[in-house]
Amino acid sequence: MIEFLNSIQNSLIYKNFFLVLSGLDNTILLLLISLPLGFVLALLFALGRVSKITLFSRTIASYIFVIRGTPLLVQIYLIYFGLGSVKFIRESFLWYALKEPFWCGVIALTINTVAYGAEIFRGGIQSIEKSQVESGLSLGFGKFLLLRKIILPIAIRKVLPSYGNELILMVKATSLVSLTTYMEMTGIARKIMAKTFAPVEAFIAAGILYLFLNFLMVQFVKYLEWKYNPHLRLNN
Amino acid sequence: MFKFDKLVFGDAGWGDEFLIATLMTLLVSILSMGLGLFLAIITVWAKIIQNRITRFIANFYTTVIRGVPELLVIYLIFFGGNAVVMSVAKVFGYNKYIELNALTIATIAIAVISATYSSEVLRASYLAIPKGQIEAARALGMNKFSIFFKVISPQVIRHALPGIGNVWQITLKDTSLISVTGLVEIMRQSRISSNVEHSPLTFLITAAILYLCLTTISGRVFKTLEVNYSKGFST
Numbered sequence: 276m277i278e279f280l281n282s283i284q285n286s287l288i289y290k291n292f293f294l295v296l297s298g299l300d301n302t303i304l305l306l307l308i309s310l311p312l313g314f315v316l317a318l319l320f321a322l323g324r325v326s327k328i329t330l331f332s333r334t335i336a337s338y339i340f341v342i343r344g345t346p347l348l349v350q351i352y353l354i355y356f357g358l359g360s361v362k363f364i365r366e367s368f369l370w371y372a373l374k375e376p377f378w379c380g381v382i383a384l385t386i387n388t389v390a391y392g393a394e395i396f397r398g399g400i401q402s403i404e405k406s407q408v409e410s411g412l413s414l415g416f417g418k419f420l421l422l423r424k425i426i427l428p429i430a431i432r433k434v435l436p437s438y439g440n441e442l443i444l445m446v447k448a449t450s451l452v453s454l455t456t457y458m459e460m461t462g463i464a465r466k467i468m469a470k471t472f473a474p475v476e477a478f479i480a481a482g483i484l485y486l487f488l489n490f491l492m493v494q495f496v497k498y499l500e501w502k503y504n505p506h507l508r509l510n511n
Numbered sequence: 512m513f514k515f516d517k518l519v520f521g522d523a524g525w526g527d528e529f530l531i532a533t534l535m536t537l538l539v540s541i542l543s544m545g546l547g548l549f550l551a552i553i554t555v556w557a558k559i560i561q562n563r564i565t566r567f568i569a570n571f572y573t574t575v576i577r578g579v580p581e582l583l584v585i586y587l588i589f590f591g592g593n594a595v596v597m598s599v600a601k602v603f604g605y606n607k608y609i610e611l612n613a614l615t616i617a618t619i620a621i622a623v624i625s626a627t628y629s630s631e632v633l634r635a636s637y638l639a640i641p642k643g644q645i646e647a648a649r650a651l652g653m654n655k656f657s658i659f660f661k662v663i664s665p666q667v668i669r670h671a672l673p674g675i676g677n678v679w680q681i682t683l684k685d686t687s688l689i690s691v692t693g694l695v696e697i698m699r700q701s702r703i704s705s706n707v708e709h710s711p712l713t714f715l716i717t718a719a720i721l722y723l724c725l726t727t728i729s730g731r732v733f734k735t736l737e738v739n740y741s742k743g744f745s746t
Contacts (some may be wrong), residue, residue, distance in 0.1 A: 346687035450580035472589030
């Protein structure tokens, strides 16, 4: 039995697991900043997208079109390599953020998730029945109160499943930041692979951790769905 | 800042290189989409026949691949694929070193990812076919083969086309990750060019525009296909 335990502790997967685990906090740090920021901005952009001011809605529509039509990798490279090569950006205050791969990753992920999120929320906002808005108006709600009490809560809870999908895509997207020398889980797994040339052992350790992270994300979204859809619960 | 003169065709610029890279991106996308659809059909079949083992394997495959970053899957297949192929070859008594070329590995890696998305789309559209139709076909004495080709697949195609269009866009964008394996497609080409010319902005924006064109044009194509396939069903 002890021999068996020892053999597990000496196996590559076991060792790699803890090495990769040390990159988990970097992955989570990326998510902790870009997801909340992306959520708020996506809501604002969705409101701008459905607004009657054509300048707003046109600009946001083209922004969404460009971001959704290009791969995330291009966006990350554009921000990390592209912006860094422009002279006046290197001399401006922006350079403090753009010289760090971490902040480049955060900016790229946020820009990406805002475009997808805004499109999802737009669907939610447009699917609200007119009568609900009208009933709010007849109660004398102002524009802001209408937004806060009726439009946003209903829209958000309606699109929770698809926004949950987007959140999982974001967890997976953080792996791309490793290509800008930022050492999160995929980056560390890649480094282990280069050192030991045992690809399967290195990447399986990382894969298990990503699966676990996504599992937590799914449970979180399920909890939110349960919490904000009390009218759909079976026994209340 | 943006150097247009570096994008001309011929030896002075990178225009022709980018054209070839674009074709390579398209080739990888089409090949892996095709292989992915084939894998997806097998996966759906494994899920809908009443067999616990095949269903478990298929569910395990889709859950794991969709829960793990695409980059990780590509790394795993790129670095681990050769070893697997060689150990399979060893069983058949072939002991020499085998190296798969980059295109094969790229196609397999993207197909494995795209198949998980396609299989969900196909499964949903299969389940959308009323059971009565299959029973009716059976009552007419059609065999399994003709039921599949004359009753099921035409309807699955019609139901699945919008979803398959989405999967195609995802697949097209996922091919950019293949650049880490060294296959020269748009992304790799833009990195090579910007390293030579020291002007990343020019070539990365070019890459972005090329991807944008590809996704837009293929989006149009899928819209037309959808209209064609849903003739007589317009609402």
